Amino acid sequence: MNTQVKEVKLAPIRNGTVIDHIASGQALNVMKILGVNENNIDSSISIGIHVSSGKAMEWKDVVKIEDRELDSKTVDKIALIAPDATISIIRDFYVAEKFQVKLDDRVIGLARCSNPNCITNRGEPVDPEFCVIGRHPPVLRCCYCDRILTNISDNLL
Numbered sequence: 001m002n003t004q005v006k007e008v009k010l011a012p013i014r015n016g017t018v019i020d021h022i023a024s025g026q027a028l029n030v031m032k033i034l035g036v037n038e039n040n041i042d043s044s045i046s047i048g049i050h051v052s053s054g055k056a057m058e059w060k061d062v063v064k065i066e067d068r069e070l071d072s073k074t075v076d077k078i079a080l081i082a083p084d085a086t087i088s089i090i091r092d093f094y095v096a097e098k099f100q101v102k103l104d105d106r107v108i109g110l111a112r113c114s115n116p117n118c119i120t121n122r123g124e125p126v127d128p129e130f131c132v133i134g135r136h137p138p139v140l141r142c143c144y145c146d147r148i149l150t151n152i153s154d155n156l157l
């Protein structure tokens, strides 16, 4: 028996999506964005939390989800909590496509303002809009009422 301890990797997938380089601790929020819950799991998912990023003393999370590709709105939401994430689309075990999520300077229609009195929460036909004023971690400021969104993942639309 080989008793040498080797790095344990998540199981390879044939087809699906790998979300890698997620900010450490954010994998469960990514799962929330993916909308995965006990009623709708129909493919394998591997989640790595606080795994080595390959660089000394740096940690990341990773999510590997079989038989699923992400729409652009989902990718844009992931950028709000994991701005360095990479998305790899796996086909027949190989990386068929790979790109980095992108956090634009303005975020429109992806999150709601946490100020109940904000114009965007008063039934007016106004899409919530934020300025990105910090990126590591992302900090969003409402363009209408200037409130800083303190818990992004709880306010995603």
Ligand SMILES: Nc1ncnc2c1ncn2[C@@H]1O[C@H](COP(=O)(O)OP(=O)(O)OP(=O)(O)O)[C@@H](O)[C@H]1O
Binding pocket: 011, 012, 013, 014, 018, 020, 062, 064, 086, 088, 090, 092, 093, 094, 095, 098
């Ligand atoms: N068949 C597969 N099943 C599961 N994960 C895979 C598969 N092929 C690649 N990956 C994962 O997809 C991601 C992108 O693959 P790639 O080969 O570009 O990795 P990498 O060289 O480590 O890139 P990076 O510099 O982004 O870390 C990595 O997290 C890799 O582990």
Ligand SMILES: [Mg+2]
Binding pocket: 054
């Ligand atoms: Mg890597």
Ligand SMILES: [Zn+2]
Binding pocket: 113, 114, 115, 118, 119, 120, 142, 143, 144, 145, 146, 147
């Ligand atoms: Zn507001």
